[in-house]
Amino acid sequence: xxxxxxxTLKYTSLVVASVVTLLPxxxxxxxxxxxxxxxxxxxxxxxxQSWTFDNYVTAFTRGDMALGFLNTVIIFVAAIAxxxxxxxxxxxxxxxxxxxxxxxxxxxxxxxxxxxxVTTQVATFQIINGLGLYxxxxxxxxxxxxxxxxxxxxxxxxxxxxxxxxxxxxxxEGAGHLRIFFQIxxxxxxxxxxxxxxxxxxxxxxxxxxPFLYLPDPDLRPxxxxxxxxxxxxxxxxxxxxxxxIITIVPILVLFLFLQRYIYNGFTSGATK
Amino acid sequence: MTTAPSSxxxxxxAATAADGVARTxxxxxxxxxxxxxxxxxxxxxxxxxxxxxxxxxxxxVPVANMFWYSVTDWDGLDKVKNFVGLENxxxxxxxxxxxxxxxxxxxxxxxxxxxMALALYFATILSFKVRAKNLWxxxxxxxxxxxxxxxxxxxxxxxxxxxxxxxxxxxxxLESLVQQWTGDPEIANFSLAAVSVWRYMGLNFVMxxxxxxxxxxxxxxxxxxxxATRWHQFWHIILPSIRPILGLSFILAISGALSVFEIPFVxxxxxxxxxxxxxxxxWMAFNRNTVGLASAMAVVLLVIVLLxxxxxxxxxxxxxxxxx
Numbered sequence: 001x002x003x004x005x006x007x008t009l010k011y012t013s014l015v016v017a018s019v020v021t022l023l024p025x026x027x028x029x030x031x032x033x034x035x036x037x038x039x040x041x042x043x044x045x046x047x048x049q050s051w052t053f054d055n056y057v058t059a060f061t062r063g064d065m066a067l068g069f070l071n072t073v074i075i076f077v078a079a080i081a082x083x084x085x086x087x088x089x090x091x092x093x094x095x096x097x098x099x100x101x102x103x104x105x106x107x108x109x110x111x112x113x114x115x116x117x118v119t120t121q122v123a124t125f126q127i128i129n130g131l132g133l134y135x136x137x138x139x140x141x142x143x144x145x146x147x148x149x150x151x152x153x154x155x156x157x158x159x160x161x162x163x164x165x166x167x168x169x170x171x172x173e174g175a176g177h178l179r180i181f182f183q184i185x186x187x188x189x190x191x192x193x194x195x196x197x198x199x200x201x202x203x204x205x206x207x208x209x210x211p212f213l214y215l216p217d218p219d220l221r222p223x224x225x226x227x228x229x230x231x232x233x234x235x236x237x238x239x240x241x242x243x244x245x246i247i248t249i250v251p252i253l254v255l256f257l258f259l260q261r262y263i264y265n266g267f268t269s270g271a272t273k
Numbered sequence: 274m275t276t277a278p279s280s281x282x283x284x285x286x287a288a289t290a291a292d293g294v295a296r297t298x299x300x301x302x303x304x305x306x307x308x309x310x311x312x313x314x315x316x317x318x319x320x321x322x323x324x325x326x327x328x329x330x331x332x333x334v335p336v337a338n339m340f341w342y343s344v345t346d347w348d349g350l351d352k353v354k355n356f357v358g359l360e361n362x363x364x365x366x367x368x369x370x371x372x373x374x375x376x377x378x379x380x381x382x383x384x385x386x387x388x389m390a391l392a393l394y395f396a397t398i399l400s401f402k403v404r405a406k407n408l409w410x411x412x413x414x415x416x417x418x419x420x421x422x423x424x425x426x427x428x429x430x431x432x433x434x435x436x437x438x439x440x441x442x443x444x445x446x447l448e449s450l451v452q453q454w455t456g457d458p459e460i461a462n463f464s465l466a467a468v469s470v471w472r473y474m475g476l477n478f479v480m481x482x483x484x485x486x487x488x489x490x491x492x493x494x495x496x497x498x499x500x501a502t503r504w505h506q507f508w509h510i511i512l513p514s515i516r517p518i519l520g521l522s523f524i525l526a527i528s529g530a531l532s533v534f535e536i537p538f539v540x541x542x543x544x545x546x547x548x549x550x551x552x553x554x555x556w557m558a559f560n561r562n563t564v565g566l567a568s569a570m571a572v573v574l575l576v577i578v579l580l581x582x583x584x585x586x587x588x589x590x591x592x593x594x595x596x597x
Binding site for chain 2: 006013014017018020021022024028031043044045085086087089090092093094096097102108109114116118120122123124125127142146177181202206208209213223225227228230231238244248249252256260263264267268
C-alpha cells in the first residue's frame with residue numbers, strides 16, 4: 001500500500017518537474033513558427049497555423065547568426081588549443097618533476113580557484129586594454145585559456161594515471177622532454193582532452209559576460225551577444241526572437257543527445273575539483 | 274603524491290655529486306638519457322613559463338590592482354590616481370543604492386536552498402529503481418546547458434503579461450494570482466530567482482546523483498536486511514556520504530548568489546529593484562567611470578567569497594582538499 005503511494009508520488013513529481021522544465025521551451029518553439037500577428041493574437045499554447053521556417057530565415061540572416069557561430073568557432077578553436085597545451089604542460093611539470101617552488105606553484109593555482117572571475121573584471125579589463133586587445137578576439141581567447149584552473153586540475157588528475165614507466169622508457173631511448181610531452185604525454189591524455197573540450201566548449205558557447213564586456217564590435221560578436229542584440233531591433237517581434245533562441249539551443253541539444261554520458265561525467269568531475 | 278618525484282630528484286643529485294665534470298658525456302642508467310642535469314632542472318620551469326605568466330597576469334595582477342584602485346578616485350582613464358583612503362568603502366556600505374544589491378543577492382541565496390533541496394530529492398529518487406531513468410535525468414539536467422541569454426529571453430516570453438504562466442493561471446481559474454512577474458519590484462526578484470533555480474538545479478542534481486551512485490550497493494543491501502526503510506537509508510546512508518558535495522554546493526551557492534549577472538541583466542537590465550552586485554559594479558566601472566568605487570565593490574565581494582570558503586573549510590574539516 002505505502003509502496004503504491006510512494007510510487008505514484010515519485011512519478012507525479014517527476015512528471016511535474018519535467019513539465020515545468022519543458023513548458024517554457026515548448027512555448028518558445030510554438031512561438032517561433034507563428035506569424036507576427038498570430039503571435040500577438042493567439043494564446044501561447046495555441047499551435048501555430050502553419051509550420052513555416054520564415055522566422056528562422058529572418059533570425060538567421062538579419063540577426064547575423066552565421067557570423068555569430070563563426071566567431072564562436074574561431075574563439076573556441078584557439079582557446080581550446082591553448083587550454084589543452086597549458087593544462088597539459090602544467091600537469092606534466094608538476095607531476096613528473098621535482099623542483100624548487102613546486103608547492104608554491106600548486107598553491108597559486110589552488111588559491112586562484114577561489115577568486116570568482118566576475119569579481120576581478122574591473123581590473124582585468126585594464127590589463128586587456130593595456131595590452132591593446134580590447135575589442136579583438138584575442139581578448140576572449142586569452143581570458144578563456146589563461147583563467148581556466150578547473151582544466152588544469154582535470155589534466156593533473158589524468159596525468160597521475162599515466163604510468164611513469166612510459167616516459168622513463170622513452171628517456172632511455174634518448175627522447176627529450178619536449179618529445180616525451182608531445183609524443184607520449186599528450187596522446188595519453190586523450191580522455192582528459194575530451195572532457196575539457198566538452199565542458200569548455202559548452203562554457204565558451206554559452207559565455208555572455210566576457211564577450212559583452214570585451215567584444216562590442218558587431219562583426220566580432222559570438223553567438224551569445226548576437227542573440228542578446230535581438231533585444232534591440234526585434235524588441236517586440238517575439239516570433240523572431242523565439243526563432244533565434246531555438247537556433248541557439250539546437251546545437252547544444254544535438255551535442256547533448258549524442259554525448260550525454262561524457263557530458264555528465266565531465267561536469268561532475270569538473271565541479272567536484 | 275609528493276613522495277614520488279623525490280626519487281627522481283635523488284637520482285639527479287646523486288648523479289651530480291658522483292660526476293660533475295663529465296656530466297654531459299655520461300648517461301646515467303635509467304636517468305634522463307642525453308639530457309644534461311642543468312637542463313633537467315630547468316625543464317619544469319620552461320613548461321610552467323606560459324601557464325604561470327597567464328595565471329599571474331590575468332588573476333593575481335588584477336586582484337592586486339583592484340585593491341590598489343579601491344583606495345583611489347581613479348576614473349579608468351586619468352594618468353593620475355589620487356589616494357582617497359577608505360572613502361570608497363564607506364560609500365559602498367552607506368549609499369542605499371549600493372547596500373540594496375546585498376539584499377538582492379539574498380533572494381538568490383535563499384533560492385539556492387530550494388534548488389539544492391529539489392536536486393537532492395530528485396537525485397535520491399532517481400538513484401533507486403525508476404522507469405525511463407535516463408529520460409528524466411536528461412530533462413532535469415538540460416536547462417543547465419542552455420545559453421544564459423536564451424534562458425533570459427525564454428522566461429521574458431513566458432512571464433510577460435498574457436504569456437505562458439498567466440495563461441496557465443487563467444485556465445486553472447487562479448486569475449487572482451496573475452502578476453507583473455518581472456515588472457513589479459515586489460515580485461521581480463522572486464521571479465528572477467526562480468528562473469535561476471530552473472537553470473541551475475540540473476547541475477546540483479547531477480552532482481548529487483553522481484555522489485549517491487558511488488555509494489556501494491552492499492551498504493543498501495545490508496541496510497535492507499536490517500529492515501531499514503527508504504527514509505532511514507536516505508538519512509543514515511545517503512546524506513552522510515554526500516556531505517562533502519553538499520558543503521561544496523553551499524560555497525558555490527553563496528558565491529553564485531553574489532555574482533548573479535546574466536538573468537537579471539537580460540530580463541530586466543537591473544531595473545525594478547533587481548540590480549545585482551555585478552550589474553552595479555560593471556555600471557560603475559564602465560558607464561559612470563568610477564573605477565575606484567567599482568573596485569571597492571569588487572573587493573568587498575571577493576572578501577565575502579573568500580571568507581565563506583574559509584569558514585566552510587573550517588566547519589567541515591573532513592573534506593581534505595586533495596592538492597596534488
